[in-house]
Amino acid sequence: MLPVQQFENFITQHRLFEPGGRVLAAVSGGRDSVVLAHLLKQAGIDFGIAHCNFQLRPTEALAEQEFTKNLAKSLDVPFYTTNFDAAGYAHQKGISTQMAARALRYEWFEQIRYSFNYDCIAVAHHQNDSVETILLNLTRGTGIAGMHGILPKNGLIIRPILFLNRDEVDAIVADNGLQYMEDSSNASSKYARNKLRHEVIPRLKELNPKLEETFDNNIERFRELEQLLDIRLNELRPRLLVPYGDEIHINIAAVKSLSPQRLLLFALLNPYGFSETVINDIISSLDKHSGRVFEAPGYVMVLDRNKLILSKSKAAVDTVLINREDSEVTYGNYKINLLHDDSPLIVKDNPMALSVDAEALIYPLQVRSWQHGDYFIPMGMTGRKKLSDYFVSEKIPVNQKDQIPILVNGNGDVIWIGGYRPDERYKVSALTKKVIIFELYMLNL
Structure with missing residues (x-):
C-alpha cells in the first residue's frame, strides 16, 4: 500500500499547494520520483510529468526518457520532455556538469509550469537528501540557514515526499512492485554527495541507526532557531x-x-x-x-x-542593451561604437577597442556594472578569474570599479572588461568569418 494519507497530511501541514492545485512533477525515472508520481496519482491530484534528458549517458538517458513517457501514459497524465547538452553548457559556463544540469532543468521546469498553468513544481527529495545537504553544508562552511536542510517548500518548488527516508522509499517500491530506472552514476563516489551517501552516512548509521529521524528532529530545531533570529533582526533593523x-x-x-x-x-x-x-x-x-x-x-x-x-555606489550605471542593428550606445560616461566587418580584423594593443567573433554573440548584449560572482577567462589564459579578484590585481580604486563598462553576452558570459581586458572565449580565430569591433570612448560630460 502507498502511504497516501501521510502524503496528503504532509501536503496540508506544510501548505505545499491549495486544494485543487495543479502540480508539475519532475520525474527522472528513478525510484524516488516514481514513488512521487504514484502518490500524486493515488491522491487524486491533477498533475503532469516533466523529464529532462541531459545526454550524459546516451543509452541510459534514452531508456529513461522512454520509461518516463510510458509511466505518464500508464498514469494517464500529460508528459513533457526535452533534451539538453549539459556537458556543453557546463563547459561554456565554466561550471560543473551537475550545476549545469540543475540550472537547465529548473529553468525549463518553470517554462513548462508557466506555459501549461501548473501551480507548482514537485521534486522527489526525501529525508536522506536533506541529511546529505546538511553534511555538505557543514563540510563547506555554513550559517544557520545551511542547517535547516531541504525545505518542504521554496517558492514554487515543493517536496511532497520529504516525510519519507530512503529505506521507506525502497520498501514502498518493493511492496507495490513499482518499476523504475537505476541511474548508474548514483553508484559512483566521484561526486561529493555520492561519497557521503555511500561512505560517510553508513558509518554514521553504525553510531545511530535512526540517523534520519535524529536529523529530522534537529532540522525542526534549526528552523525554529532561524525563526528566532528573524524575530531578533526585525527588532534590530529599525533601531540600527x-x-x-x-x-x-x-x-x-x-x-x-x-x-x-x-x-x-x-x-x-x-x-x-x-x-x-x-x-x-x-x-x-x-x-x-x-x-x-x-x-x-x-x-x-x-x-x-x-x-x-x-x-x-554613486558610480553605478543602469544596464544598457545592445541589439543586433545598433551602431552605437551610451553607457554612463562612455560611448561604445560597433563596427561590423566581413573580414577577420584583430584589434591589438588597444584596451579601448575589441574584435569579437560575430557568430559567438547572442543578442541582446548588455553593458552593465560588475556584479558579485561575475567571472571571465582573461585573454591568453585558460582558467577563469573573478572580476572582483581582477580588480584587486589591477589595483583599480574602489570608487572606480562600478564605472567600468562590462560587456556581457546574451548567455551571461562576460565578453570584455571595457578599457582593460577581453575574454579568451570570444577572440577572433582563423575560423572566424565575420567580426564586430567595439570601440570605447570617454565622453566629455
Whole structure:
C-alpha cells in the first residue's frame, strides 16, 4: 500500500499547494520520483510529468526518457520532455556538469509550469537528501540557514515526499512492485554527495541507526532557531539601520553592543551583499580612524567617527542593451561604437577597442556594472578569474570599479572588461568569418 494519507497530511501541514492545485512533477525515472508520481496519482491530484534528458549517458538517458513517457501514459497524465547538452553548457559556463544540469532543468521546469498553468513544481527529495545537504553544508562552511536542510517548500518548488527516508522509499517500491530506472552514476563516489551517501552516512548509521529521524528532529530545531533570529533582526533593523536621505546610518556604539555581534551584523548587512570577510573587517575596524571604505556590489560602507554610513555606489550605471542593428550606445560616461566587418580584423594593443567573433554573440548584449560572482577567462589564459579578484590585481580604486563598462553576452558570459581586458572565449580565430569591433570612448560630460 502507498502511504497516501501521510502524503496528503504532509501536503496540508506544510501548505505545499491549495486544494485543487495543479502540480508539475519532475520525474527522472528513478525510484524516488516514481514513488512521487504514484502518490500524486493515488491522491487524486491533477498533475503532469516533466523529464529532462541531459545526454550524459546516451543509452541510459534514452531508456529513461522512454520509461518516463510510458509511466505518464500508464498514469494517464500529460508528459513533457526535452533534451539538453549539459556537458556543453557546463563547459561554456565554466561550471560543473551537475550545476549545469540543475540550472537547465529548473529553468525549463518553470517554462513548462508557466506555459501549461501548473501551480507548482514537485521534486522527489526525501529525508536522506536533506541529511546529505546538511553534511555538505557543514563540510563547506555554513550559517544557520545551511542547517535547516531541504525545505518542504521554496517558492514554487515543493517536496511532497520529504516525510519519507530512503529505506521507506525502497520498501514502498518493493511492496507495490513499482518499476523504475537505476541511474548508474548514483553508484559512483566521484561526486561529493555520492561519497557521503555511500561512505560517510553508513558509518554514521553504525553510531545511530535512526540517523534520519535524529536529523529530522534537529532540522525542526534549526528552523525554529532561524525563526528566532528573524524575530531578533526585525527588532534590530529599525533601531540600527536609520535612513538619512539616500544613506543609511548605523551607530557604532550600537554595533559594539550587539551580541552575538558577528552573526547579527552579518545578517543585518547580508541583504546589501556584504560578505562574512567584509563583516569581519568592519568589526575589526570599529575603533580605528575614520575614512575606511568597505564594499559590496552596488554598495559602499564608510567608517565615520561614530557611525557607519551605508549608501549605493554613486558610480553605478543602469544596464544598457545592445541589439543586433545598433551602431552605437551610451553607457554612463562612455560611448561604445560597433563596427561590423566581413573580414577577420584583430584589434591589438588597444584596451579601448575589441574584435569579437560575430557568430559567438547572442543578442541582446548588455553593458552593465560588475556584479558579485561575475567571472571571465582573461585573454591568453585558460582558467577563469573573478572580476572582483581582477580588480584587486589591477589595483583599480574602489570608487572606480562600478564605472567600468562590462560587456556581457546574451548567455551571461562576460565578453570584455571595457578599457582593460577581453575574454579568451570570444577572440577572433582563423575560423572566424565575420567580426564586430567595439570601440570605447570617454565622453566629455
